[in-house]
Amino acid sequence: MTSGRRPVDVAIVGGGIVGTSAAALLAEAGTRVLLAERASIGAGASGRNSGSIQHPFDPVLAPFYHRSLQLYAEVGELATDDPGVQGFRLPAEPNGILLVAHSGEAIEQEARAIAEIAPELNPEVLEGPRVRALEPTLAPEVVACRLNTGYAVPPAAATDAFAVRAERAGGIIELGASAVVWLEAGRALGLIVDGHRVAAGSVLVAAGPWTPDVLARDGGWRPVVPIWGLNVDVALPSAPRHILEELGVEAVGEPSGWSPSVDDDVAGVPSVFSLVTVAGSSTLGSTFLPAEPDAMRMAPELRRRGSRFVPSLAEAPIRSTRICARPQSRDGRPLLGRVPGAGNLFVAAGHGPWGISLGPASAELVVDLIVGLRMSVPSEVDPTRFGPPTILN
Ligand SMILES: Cc1cc2nc3c(=O)[nH]c(=O)nc-3n(C[C@H](O)[C@H](O)[C@H](O)COP(=O)(O)OP(=O)(O)OC[C@H]3O[C@@H](n4cnc5c(N)ncnc54)[C@H](O)[C@@H]3O)c2cc1C
Structure with missing residues (x-):
C-alpha cells in the first residue's frame, strides 16, 4: 500500500548538500524524485558549516572537489525572493x-x-x-x-541553491518529513515517510551523520x-x-x-x-x-x-x-554507491569536514549509478568496504 501517494523513480532521505544536489541532478534529468527532510533544508552541517569550498588534501577525493567546482559554476547566479533562502554564486577566483x-x-x-x-x-x-x-x-x-584553493560562500547558500534547482525542475521536497527505508526481503520498495509509504524505484540515503540510523536501526552498523x-x-x-x-x-x-x-x-x-x-x-x-x-x-x-x-x-x-x-x-572517505546486500538502495554520506567542497560531485557519481550511466564506483569510496548494514545481513 502506498497510502495514495504517487510512486516516484527515486526517493532521497536528507536535505543536506548531498541530498539536494542529487535531487537537482535527478530532477533536471527528467527523473521523478522525492526528497524527504525531517527538519529544514540545510538543518544539519550543510547549513551551519564554515563556508569554504576547498581542496580536501586527499588525491582520491581531489577529483570530487574539481568536479564540484564545475557544478557550482553551472549554478550561475542563483537569486530568490524567499528571504529564508540565501543567494549563491561561486566566486570567479578562490579567496586562497x-x-x-x-x-x-x-x-x-x-x-x-x-x-x-x-x-x-x-x-x-x-x-x-x-x-x-x-x-x-x-x-x-x-x-x-x-x-x-578556498572559495568563501555563505554557509547555507550552496545547499539552498541545489534545493531551489531541484524544485524548479519538478522535484518534490517534503520538509518536516522523517523517513525510514521501506525494506522487504532485502529490497528497498521506497520510503516510509511519517508512517506513510511512498513507493520508489530506487532509494538514496544521504542523511549525513544519521545515515546509519536510517540504514540499520539496530545500531549495529556505524561506518559514519x-x-x-x-x-x-x-x-x-x-x-x-x-x-x-x-x-x-x-x-x-x-x-x-x-x-x-x-x-x-x-x-x-x-x-x-x-x-x-x-x-x-x-x-x-x-x-x-x-x-x-x-x-x-x-x-x-x-x-x-x-x-x-x-x-x-x-x-x-x-x-x-x-x-x-x-x-x-571511519576511514575519512565518503561512502558512495550501492548499499551492499540491497540492489536498489544507495548511500552517499561520510564527507566529514569536506562535504560542501565535494558533495555535488559525490551526488553526481551516485546519480549516474542510479540512472545506469555508470556501473561501478572507485573502490576507495565504495560502501562495500564496510560490509552490509545489519538489517540486510
Ligand atoms: C563546524 C563545521 C564546519 C564545516 N565547514 C566546512 C567547510 O568549510 N567546507 C566544507 O566543505 N565542509 C565543511 N563542513 C562539513 C560539511 O558541512 C558536511 O560534510 C556536509 O554538510 C554534510 O552534508 P550531508 O548532506 O552529507 O549531511 P547533512 O548536512 O548532515 O544533511 C543530512 C540531513 O538529513 C536529515 N535527516 C537525517 N535523518 C533523517 C531522516 N530519518 N529523515 C529525513 N531527514 C533526515 C537531517 O535533518 C539533515 O538535514 C563543516 C562541518 C562542520 C560541522
Whole structure:
C-alpha cells in the first residue's frame, strides 16, 4: 500500500548538500524524485558549516572537489525572493587559503607534503613582512603557507541553491518529513515517510551523520559517526580576505587525528583555528568532538585561541554560535554507491569536514549509478568496504 501517494523513480532521505544536489541532478534529468527532510533544508552541517569550498588534501577525493567546482559554476547566479533562502554564486577566483602556524619549520614541512599530493595548490611559504603585506590582520609572529584553493560562500547558500534547482525542475521536497527505508526481503520498495509509504524505484540515503540510523536501526552498523563542530560568528572591524586555517586542518579527516574528550575544563578541549569571511560575516571555528560542546563556554575560548593568529579577535563581539555534526566516516572517505546486500538502495554520506567542497560531485557519481550511466564506483569510496548494514545481513 502506498497510502495514495504517487510512486516516484527515486526517493532521497536528507536535505543536506548531498541530498539536494542529487535531487537537482535527478530532477533536471527528467527523473521523478522525492526528497524527504525531517527538519529544514540545510538543518544539519550543510547549513551551519564554515563556508569554504576547498581542496580536501586527499588525491582520491581531489577529483570530487574539481568536479564540484564545475557544478557550482553551472549554478550561475542563483537569486530568490524567499528571504529564508540565501543567494549563491561561486566566486570567479578562490579567496586562497592561508595555512597559519607559529613555527616556520612546521609550515615548510607541510608545504612540501602538500606539494607532493596536490601540486595544483601551488603551496607558497610566507614569513615576516610578506605575511603582513598579504594579510595585515595577522599577528607579527605568524608564518603562513598560501594555497590556491578556498572559495568563501555563505554557509547555507550552496545547499539552498541545489534545493531551489531541484524544485524548479519538478522535484518534490517534503520538509518536516522523517523517513525510514521501506525494506522487504532485502529490497528497498521506497520510503516510509511519517508512517506513510511512498513507493520508489530506487532509494538514496544521504542523511549525513544519521545515515546509519536510517540504514540499520539496530545500531549495529556505524561506518559514519558524528563529529561535532562549533562555529562562532564574530564581528571584525577589518577581516582577512583569505580563508585562514591552522596547520593541522589537513588531518582533521583522519581518524588517527581524533583524540578529543569532552572535558569540564574548556581549556582542555582541542580545536583547530579557522576564519572564513564572506559578505561581512566572519565565521570562527572549530572543534572536532565526539559529543556536542557547550557553545556558551567554548565560544570565548575559541576566540581567545584565534587571537593568537588574528589579535583583533580578542575584542571581537560574538554575534551568534552554531553547532553541527560532521558525518565522519571511519576511514575519512565518503561512502558512495550501492548499499551492499540491497540492489536498489544507495548511500552517499561520510564527507566529514569536506562535504560542501565535494558533495555535488559525490551526488553526481551516485546519480549516474542510479540512472545506469555508470556501473561501478572507485573502490576507495565504495560502501562495500564496510560490509552490509545489519538489517540486510
Ligand atoms: C563546524 C563545521 C564546519 C564545516 N565547514 C566546512 C567547510 O568549510 N567546507 C566544507 O566543505 N565542509 C565543511 N563542513 C562539513 C560539511 O558541512 C558536511 O560534510 C556536509 O554538510 C554534510 O552534508 P550531508 O548532506 O552529507 O549531511 P547533512 O548536512 O548532515 O544533511 C543530512 C540531513 O538529513 C536529515 N535527516 C537525517 N535523518 C533523517 C531522516 N530519518 N529523515 C529525513 N531527514 C533526515 C537531517 O535533518 C539533515 O538535514 C563543516 C562541518 C562542520 C560541522
